[in-house]
Structures are given as structure tokens and as C-alpha cells.
Amino acid sequence: MDLRFTEAQEILKKMARDFLTTECPKTLVRELEKSEKGYSPELWKKMAELGWMGLVIPEEYEGMGYTFQDLTVLLEEAGRNILPGPLISTVISTFPILEAGTEEQKKELLPKIARGELIITTALLEAEGTFNAYGIAAKATPKGDDFIINGTKLFVEMAHVANYTICVTRTKDGTSPEKGITLFLVDSKAPGISCEVMPTIAADKLCEVRFENVTVPKKNMLGKIDEGWPIVEMMLRKGAIAKCAESIGAIQTCVEMTVAYSKERVQYDRPIGAFQALQHIMADMWTSMETGRYLVYEVAWMESEGQPCAKEASLAKAYVNEAYKNVGQWAIRLHGAIATSHDHDIPLYYRRSKAADTTYGGTDFHRELVAQKIGLI
Numbered sequence: 001m002d003l004r005f006t007e008a009q010e011i012l013k014k015m016a017r018d019f020l021t022t023e024c025p026k027t028l029v030r031e032l033e034k035s036e037k038g039y040s041p042e043l044w045k046k047m048a049e050l051g052w053m054g055l056v057i058p059e060e061y062e063g064m065g066y067t068f069q070d071l072t073v074l075l076e077e078a079g080r081n082i083l084p085g086p087l088i089s090t091v092i093s094t095f096p097i098l099e100a101g102t103e104e105q106k107k108e109l110l111p112k113i114a115r116g117e118l119i120i121t122t123a124l125l126e127a128e129g130t131f132n133a134y135g136i137a138a139k140a141t142p143k144g145d146d147f148i149i150n151g152t153k154l155f156v157e158m159a160h161v162a163n164y165t166i167c168v169t170r171t172k173d174g175t176s177p178e179k180g181i182t183l184f185l186v187d188s189k190a191p192g193i194s195c196e197v198m199p200t201i202a203a204d205k206l207c208e209v210r211f212e213n214v215t216v217p218k219k220n221m222l223g224k225i226d227e228g229w230p231i232v233e234m235m236l237r238k239g240a241i242a243k244c245a246e247s248i249g250a251i252q253t254c255v256e257m258t259v260a261y262s263k264e265r266v267q268y269d270r271p272i273g274a275f276q277a278l279q280h281i282m283a284d285m286w287t288s289m290e291t292g293r294y295l296v297y298e299v300a301w302m303e304s305e306g307q308p309c310a311k312e313a314s315l316a317k318a319y320v321n322e323a324y325k326n327v328g329q330w331a332i333r334l335h336g337a338i339a340t341s342h343d344h345d346i347p348l349y350y351r352r353s354k355a356a357d358t359t360y361g362g363t364d365f366h367r368e369l370v371a372q373k374i375g376l377i
């Protein structure tokens with residue numbers, strides 16, 4: 001298997017790296033952590049001009065027509081620079097429209113997403129805190145030509161700035177939790193919606209979104225009534241792979257910074273990188289990065305090719321979640337006291353490793369899926 005990047009992917013990678021190095025310095029990352037919006041509309045506009053939000057949208061809807069694998073190349077670079085904002089939540093929420101939307105929905109929404117005019121997100125998790133279908137309690141009840149949504153969603157990425165929220169609802173209590181799930185595109189300004197940003201370790205603007213008698217027209221249903229769970233599974237799978245790609249980029253920065261620091265920091269008359277104990281730790285950090293990278297490149301390629309890869313996506317997410325947290329911890333230890341300071345870049349990454357773990361399924365959720373796929377459950 002050849003997992004080397006194509007020429008076009010190398011160009012995309014270099015363009016993204018050069019752009020983010022200039023346009024997304026850590027001063028901006030820190031500023032956006034404290035800001036209300038959590039993203040820069042100016043930067044968002046420039047990213048839209050480069051085609052990033054429309055990367056996987058077909059050209060007929062004003063997108064770039066690239067593959068899912070190409071998207072992961074871009075997201076790895078976003079992760080290297082810990083780009084803040086709604087890029088992943090918007091591109092991952094685009095897939096239900098692409099794969100289950102009507103032609104009318106596609107024509108209406110996809111060009112606007114590609115042009116950077118629409119930010120979208122998905123409201124899935126609730127008080128149960130599980131990515132499994134049994135956690136969906138928010139109800140959508142039919143009323144004439146509309147549905148009325150009631151419920152509370154938690155940890156909804158960037159909902160406070162999203163124009164549309166894909167709300168995962170229960171429309172029927174069936175024989176199994178996966179039956180009776182329906183997705184709706186909800187205008188974030190619809191009466192009855194309230195949104196509050198939750199305090200989180202990465203200040204990544206996860207929101208609590210309340211739906212109180214929110215009226216949604218039937219034409220805003222995504223996919224078929226009661227049959228929405230496979231769309232959620234597809235979104236979770238793609239989201240997990242996308243988040244892994246982003247995390248691999250972040251891991252690489254942590255490893256590179258640590259190796260560079262170990263060559264310049266002198267203790268006991270020699271660079272700390274000359275001590276065997278630290279060399280072994282950095283060798284382990286490098287191994288975690290490379291192991292995770294190949295798991296992610298393989299599954300991104302499988303997903304792009306339309307091959308079944310639920311197991312591969314879950315084992316990649318379970319592995320990369322832990323690798324990012326471990327590498328972040330090692331990076332702090334090897335930098336010594338300076339990395340406990342808020343002014344240092346390593347803690348910016350470490351805090352995001354905790355956040356990345358829980359996005360699109362935490363380690364134990366994905367371990368359980370792997371256990372299912374290998375016949376243990």
C-alpha cells in the first residue's frame with residue numbers, strides 16, 4: 001500500500017502550512033480563546049477564498065471537488081497550528097447534506113457553505129453524555145407541515161456562531177434505540193432556541209443548546225424520518241478520522257518542539273537531549289506520532305475509497321486520543337518548569353489533547369466499537 005501524498009496533496013499541504021504560519025500565529029490563538037466568538041471572521045473569509053470549507057463539496061455546488069483524504073491533509077496542517085474555529089464542525093456537518101440532503105437542500109446550502117457564508121454544526125450529545133443512540137432524548141413531534149423540537153443538547157461545537165444546527169432528534173420510540181432517529185436542519189435564529197457557551201479546558205466554545213417548542217418545517221428534514229441513525233454513524237466516523245488527522249498535526253508540533261528544546265537546553269554541562277532517559281522518551285513520542293499517522297492515513301484512504309472502515313476509524317481514534325495526551329504530557333515534562341506557564345505554547349496543545357479526546361467519541365467509546373467489531377461483544 002502506498003500512502004505517500006499525491007502532488008496535489010503536497011501542494012495543498014504546503015499552501016495550508018504557509019498560510020497558517022503567517023495568518024494564525026499563537027498570539028491569535030490566545031486572543032481567540034478569550035474572545036466571545038472563538039474564531040476570526042477575517043481569517044474565515046480568507047480560508048473560504050482558498051476553498052477550505054468547500055474542499056469536499058462537488059464543483060457543481062461551487063466546491064473544490066476534492067476527496068475526504070485531501071481534507072485530512074488540510075486538517076493535519078490545521079492541527080499543527082491549532083487553528084481555532086468552526087472548520088471541522090462545518091465540514092463534518094456538510095456530509096449529511098451531501099449524502100442525505102435533497103437536491104433543493106444541496107442547491108440552497110452547499111454553495112453558501114463553500115463561500116464561507118454559512119457556519120453549520122451538529123447537535124448530538126445530551127445529558128447521558130454518550131455517542132450511542134440511546135442518549136438521544138430530544139423529541140421532534142409532527143404538527144401539520146412542521147415538526148416541533150424540544151430538548152437540550154450539550155457540547156455542541158461553535159453553536160453560538162452557527163447559522164444552522166443539525167439537530168439529532170427522536171421521532172419514535174422503537175424496538176431499538178437506533179430506530180426512530182431523525183435529523184433536522186434548524187435555523188439557529190428560530191424562536192425557542194437558546195445557546196450558552198460552556199467553560200471547557202480548551203476554551204473551544206462548546207455550547208449548551210436548548211430547544212423549546214422550536215418549529216421546523218418538514219422540508220428541513222435531512223434524510224428519511226426515523227432512519228437518521230446511519231447518517232449519524234457516518235458523521236461520527238468521518239468526524240473521528242478528521243479529528244485524528246488534526247491531532248496528528250498537533251502531536252507533530254509537540255514532538256518537534258520538544259526535540260528542538262532538548263538540543264538547546266543545557267543541564268549538567270550538556271544538552272538534556274544527550275541524556276539516555278530523555279532520548280528514550282522522545283523515541284517513544286516519535287513512535288506514537290508515526291504509529292498514529294499511519295493508522296490515520298490508512299483509514300482516511302479507506303474512507304475516501306468508500307471501503308467499510310468503522311473498525312479502522314475507531315481503533316485510530318482510540319489510539320490517537322491517548323497518543324496526543326501522552327505526547328502532550330511528555331512534552332511538558334521534558335520542557336521542565338517553563339511548560340507550566342500559560343505563556344508557553346506546549347500547554348496550548350496539551351489542553352487541546354484533552355478536548356480532542358472527547359470529540360466524535362472518546363477512547364472508551366471507540367475501544368468498545370473495536371471490541372464489537374472483533375466479536376467480543
Ligand SMILES: Cc1cc2nc3c(=O)[nH]c(=O)nc-3n(C[C@H](O)[C@H](O)[C@H](O)COP(=O)(O)OP(=O)(O)OC[C@H]3O[C@@H](n4cnc5c(N)ncnc54)[C@H](O)[C@@H]3O)c2cc1C
Binds near residue numbers: 267275335338
Ligand atoms: C509549579 C512550580 C513551582 C516552582 N517553584 C519554585 C520555587 O519556589 N523555587 C525555585 O527555586 N524553583 C521553583 N520551581 C522550579 C523547579 O525547581 C525546577 O522546575 C526544577 O528544578 C526543574 O528545573 P527546570 O525546570 O529548569 O528543568 P530542567 O532541569 O531543564 O529539566 C528539563 C527536563 O530534563 C530532564 N533532566 C534534567 N537533567 C537531567 C539529567 N541529568 N538526566 C536526565 N534527565 C534530566 C528533567 O527531568 C526534565 O524532564 C518551580 C517549578 C514548578 C513547575
